[in-house]
Amino acid sequence: MADPPFDRDAFSRRLTTRRLGHRLIVRAEVESTNDRAWDALAGGSPEGTVVVADAQTRGRGRAGRLWHHAPGLSLALSVALHPGCDARAIGTLPLVAGLALSEALERLGARVRLKWPNDLLIGDRKVSGILCESRRRAGGGDAVVIGVGVNVAQEAADFPPEISNLATSLALEGVDATREQVAAEFLNSLEPLVLEHAGGGRDRLLARWSGRADFWGHPVTLHTPAGIVTGVARALDLEGALVVTLASGIETTVLAGDLENPGTAGGTR
Numbered sequence: 001m002a003d004p005p006f007d008r009d010a011f012s013r014r015l016t017t018r019r020l021g022h023r024l025i026v027r028a029e030v031e032s033t034n035d036r037a038w039d040a041l042a043g044g045s046p047e048g049t050v051v052v053a054d055a056q057t058r059g060r061g062r063a064g065r066l067w068h069h070a071p072g073l074s075l076a077l078s079v080a081l082h083p084g085c086d087a088r089a090i091g092t093l094p095l096v097a098g099l100a101l102s103e104a105l106e107r108l109g110a111r112v113r114l115k116w117p118n119d120l121l122i123g124d125r126k127v128s129g130i131l132c133e134s135r136r137r138a139g140g141g142d143a144v145v146i147g148v149g150v151n152v153a154q155e156a157a158d159f160p161p162e163i164s165n166l167a168t169s170l171a172l173e174g175v176d177a178t179r180e181q182v183a184a185e186f187l188n189s190l191e192p193l194v195l196e197h198a199g200g201g202r203d204r205l206l207a208r209w210s211g212r213a214d215f216w217g218h219p220v221t222l223h224t225p226a227g228i229v230t231g232v233a234r235a236l237d238l239e240g241a242l243v244v245t246l247a248s249g250i251e252t253t254v255l256a257g258d259l260e261n262p263g264t265a266g267g268t269r
Contacts, residue, residue, distance in 0.1 A: 005072075006052050007180050014184035019048040020079055021187045027051070029071075031058040033078035034133060034147040040080065041143055047082045052183060070158045074169070075150040075179040079187065081194060082137070083144055089202055090142060092240040093194075094118045094132040097146045099209045100193050101128060104185035105150075108177045110170055114213045116233075116242050116259050125168035127151050148186065152179050206236050215259075220244065224257035233259075 006026050015021050023046055030036045030053040037051045055071035083090060094117055102112045102120055105127075112120050112127065120128040131147040151169035159167050170177050197205055210216070215233050222229040222244070229252065231244035242254045 005054050010180040011184050014181055016188050017191045020191045021048065021050045023049040025049065025051045027053045029053060029055040029057060032056060033076045034131065034145050037078040037080045037145045047080060049080045051078045052076065070154050073153040073158055075152050075182050077183050078145050078147040081144045081146065082141060083194065083198055090134050090144060092202055092206065093144055093146065094130050095209045095240045096193050096197050096205055097130050097132065097148065097190060099205060100189035101148060101186050102212050104182065104189045107185055108181060109175045110173060114209060116213065122168050122173045126166060127168050127170065150182050152177060152182055203238060206240060210236055221260040222254050222257040224254055229254055
């Protein structure tokens with residue numbers, strides 16, 4: 001049975017931010033929390049506005065994929081930002097969001113690892129995905145919506161057969177947490193990281209992200225828009241792209257793609 005609707009009071013009691021999450025929009029059902037966050041910005045809602053939905057009927061992932069959402073059991077959250085950084089640095093915000101979420105889940109008792117570019121894993125299974133979207137604001141500058149999906153309270157039977165061997169939840173991993181706790185802790189982690197990112201700390205944040213990934217020095221296969229790339233994962237560059245050494249010894253930089261590597265599985269949000 002699904003959990004009760006999202007509890008605003010429980011969320012607010014856990015929140016320690018100065019900006020993020022103080023304007024909270026909760027809906028029983030939406031097509032996409034990202035779309036609802038864009039609507040909120042267009043309607044004059046302030047930066048830091050957060051949208052949470054108990055049910056999401058057309059949640060989308062990176063590259064147009066659908067994101068499975070279990071009503072009342074998983075967290076679907078989107079937060080709207082006006083990042084004060086160079087437009088070229090916006091591409092690293094998904095990594096910053098992944099770093100924030102990994103720190104948040106660890107505070108709640110989960111042991112997670114990061115998979116480039118936007119997945120969080122527990123063991124070999126996916127527990128969360130992230131989708132960032134950016135648009136030019138009418139008055140100049142850029143706006144960004146960060147969407148996260150976190151499997152919180154699902155049991156094995158709650159996942160569709162096609163992903164049942166690829167996905168996990170906090171509950172399945174023995175972590176007793178609520179959607180409200182996950183949401184608040186994510187925002188508590190995200191706010192200082194976004195400020196550091198805007199203040200020129202991108203290289204430090206990418207180094208912290210890299211420290212939470214375990215595929216460095218290992219053979220990887222990447223499915224990219226231009227085809228399959230195989231090699232050894234070496235590092236992130238300053239744009240958040242993955243540097244890979246090919247069998248020929250030449251280094252190449254992959255800007256976007258799906259990563260396969262030892263011990264990882266699952267799709268991307």
